[in-house]
Amino acid sequence: xxxxxxxxxxxxxxxxxxxxxxxxxxxxxxxxxxxxxxxxxxxxxxxxxxxxxxxxxxxxxxxxxxxxxxxxxxxxxxxxxxxxxxxxxxxxxxxxxxxxxxxxxxxxxxxxxxxxxxxxxxxxxxxxxxxxxxxxxxxxxxxxxxxxxxxxxx
Numbered sequence: 001x002x003x004x005x006x007x008x009x010x011x012x013x014x015x016x017x018x019x020x021x022x023x024x025x026x027x028x029x030x031x032x033x034x035x036x037x038x039x040x041x042x043x044x045x046x047x048x049x050x051x052x053x054x055x056x057x058x059x060x061x062x063x064x065x066x067x068x069x070x071x072x073x074x075x076x077x078x079x080x081x082x083x084x085x086x087x088x089x090x091x092x093x094x095x096x097x098x099x100x101x102x103x104x105x106x107x108x109x110x111x112x113x114x115x116x117x118x119x120x121x122x123x124x125x126x127x128x129x130x131x132x133x134x135x136x137x138x139x140x141x142x143x144x145x146x147x148x149x150x151x152x153x154x
Contacts, residue, residue: 001004003114004071004111016077016088017080017100018085019081019082019084019085020082020085020088020096021026021034021085021088022082022085022089022099022103023098024084024085025039025078025081026043026078026082026151027074027075027078027079027082027103027104027107028074028075028078029072029073029074029075029108030072030073030075030094030106031071031073032069032070032073033073035069035071035141037069038068038111038137038139038140039068039069040066040067040068040140040141040143041066041067041068041069041073041138041140042064042065042066043063043064043065043076043079043142044062044063044064044065044083044149045061045063045064045065046062046063046085047060047065047081047140048059048060048061048062048063048117049086049087049140050086050087050089050091050096051087051088051089051114052090052095052122053089053090053091053092053121056090057120059122060120061093061095061097061117061118061119061120062118062147063083063094063097063100063116063117063118063143064115064118064147065100065101065104065113065114065115066110066113066114066115066142066145067104067110067111067113067114068110068111068112068113068136068140069108069110070108070109070110070111070122070141071109072077072107072108072112073108074108075108079104081116082100082103083100086117092102093117093119093122093127093129094127094129095113096117097117097129097130097131098115098129098131100115100117100132101113101114101115102130102133102141105133105134107129109139110133110134111134111136112132112133112134112135112136113131113132113133113134114130114131114132114133114142115129115130115131115132116129116130116145116147117130118128118147118150119130121150142153
């Protein structure tokens with residue numbers, strides 16, 4: 001795909017079936033409109049779901065994804081479909097959160113990426129998972145993720 005061509009996007013503007021699993025989901029990217037400037041892009045997914053790999057019960061999380069793009073930015077509809085593909089995917093919190101970070105980081109060739117996975121309790125214990133990849137460029141302002149501790153999430 002040409003990094004500056006929107007015609008090459010296969011998901012934006014169309015009706016798309018939900019990918020059966022994260023491995024089948026396609027993360028589409030376009031050229032960074034400001035490759036000469038370091039800035040932060042934030043995605044918030046407050047209704048992320050996956051399945052417990054042991055019990056098959058649903059797990060819920062609020063994901064916060066911040067990244068400083070390199071040559072490409074992720075197209076948001078393809079990201080939405082990718083994240084939704086976890087609904088029937090069995091994976092521990094750590095595997096889902098870190099796997100998402102790696103996939104976006106590699107697809108965009110980001111300079112820096114940070115993800116916070118704020119998971120709702122399983123067995124009475126909320127599990128929060130954090131991953132940072134790359135190096136935050138000098139002078140880039142990275143805002144707090146501002147997701148409250150579990151007690152305040154409801």
